[in-house]
Amino acid sequence: MSDSQFTIAIDGPAAAGKGTISKAVAARFGFAHLDTGLLYRAVGRRTLQGLEPIAAAHALTPEELEQGDLRTAEIAQAASKVAVIPEVRAALVDFQRAFARRSGGAVLDGRDIGTVICPEAEVKLFVTASPEVRAERRFLELIAKGNDISREQVLSDVKERDARDTERSTAPMKPAEDAVLLDTSDLSVEAALEKAIKVIEAKKPAQS
Numbered sequence: 001m002s003d004s005q006f007t008i009a010i011d012g013p014a015a016a017g018k019g020t021i022s023k024a025v026a027a028r029f030g031f032a033h034l035d036t037g038l039l040y041r042a043v044g045r046r047t048l049q050g051l052e053p054i055a056a057a058h059a060l061t062p063e064e065l066e067q068g069d070l071r072t073a074e075i076a077q078a079a080s081k082v083a084v085i086p087e088v089r090a091a092l093v094d095f096q097r098a099f100a101r102r103s104g105g106a107v108l109d110g111r112d113i114g115t116v117i118c119p120e121a122e123v124k125l126f127v128t129a130s131p132e133v134r135a136e137r138r139f140l141e142l143i144a145k146g147n148d149i150s151r152e153q154v155l156s157d158v159k160e161r162d163a164r165d166t167e168r169s170t171a172p173m174k175p176a177e178d179a180v181l182l183d184t185s186d187l188s189v190e191a192a193l194e195k196a197i198k199v200i201e202a203k204k205p206a207q208s
Contacts, residue, residue, distance in 0.1 A: 006031070006105040007120075008200060009113035012127035013162050013173065014076070015134035015141075017184040017192055021127060022109035024193050025200065029107075034099045036110035036117070037079065039092050041070040044078030053082045057091035073142060073149065073157065080161045083111075086170040093117060111165055114176035123203045125196060126175035129185040131158050 008025060012018040019035055026033035042064040046056035069075070082088050089112075096117045100106050108117065114124035129137075135155035142149055165173040175181060180199050184192045 004103045004105065005101055006122050006204065007100045007118050008105075008107045008123045008125070009100075009118045009121035009176070009179075010107065010109040010125045010127060010196075011111055011113050011115070011173065011175065011179065012109075012125075013111075013129075013134065013165065014158060015138040016127045016129045017137075017189065018109045018125075018127040020189055021125075021182075021193055021196050022107050024189075025196055026107040028197060029105060029200070029204075031105035031107050032099070032102055033107045034096065034109075036092075036096055036108055036113065038065045038070055039095065040079040040083045040088075041075050042067075043082050043088060043092075044080075045070065045075050047082055048074065048078050053085055054087045054091065057082070057088040060092070060095070071145075073147065073154075076161070077157065080164050084164060084168040084170070089170055111173040112171035114179050115174060116171045119176065123200050124176045124179035125182055125199060126179040127182045127184060127192070127196075129183060131155065131162065133185045134158055 008031065010018045010022045022035065023033055039060065042060055043053060043056045047053050096108060100108055100118045110117070114121055114126070132155065135151065135158045138158065139149070139151050139154040142154065182192060182195055
């Protein structure tokens with residue numbers, strides 16, 4: 001690893017706050033950021049358009065991650081379904097690993113970054129929160145975007161997705177053995193970010 005390579009792996013379930021923390025951490029340290037969930041969402045969207053999942057994964061381009069309609073509930077469910085397919089995950093591994101070792105440092109957030117994609121990451125965080133707290137966050141986010149959905153449906157979706165992500169045979173979602181757990185159930189965004197930054201600063205080499 002060169003001095004300019006420093007990888008931060010941030011894993012956790014949906015709506016735990018890992019995306020918000022990852023973006024803020026990347027901005028704080030001047031690192032590149034990759035929401036790896038967007039890879040699966042982009043593949044999921046292609047399958048909703050009729051493409052076969054494995055073919056969609058192999059054909060994925062960086063430009064597709066920039067398209068703004070990847071955050072819908074329908075695409076989230078499609079993403080979770082394609083993510084259980086081993087061949088889809090394998091097709092996306094190289095993309096993620098190359099990003100992780102880019103010069104200048106990188107923050108990747110997802111569900112298997114610290115365990116599968118970047119087991120040698122310098123920092124590993126597992127960001128979590130109770131299903132009820134995460135469902136409420138997601139519900140408010142979806143309502144703000146004009147979605148017509150109930151709290152009960154969002155909680156059901158969160159629990160269903162958790163089960164699929166933790167029980168899949170390939171790269172199930174779980175904390176890496178050396179990951180620092182960060183439960184955001186009772187934390188503000190600012191407090192959670194402060195804790196994350198402290199963990200990272202303790203691992204980051206001092207600037208010469």
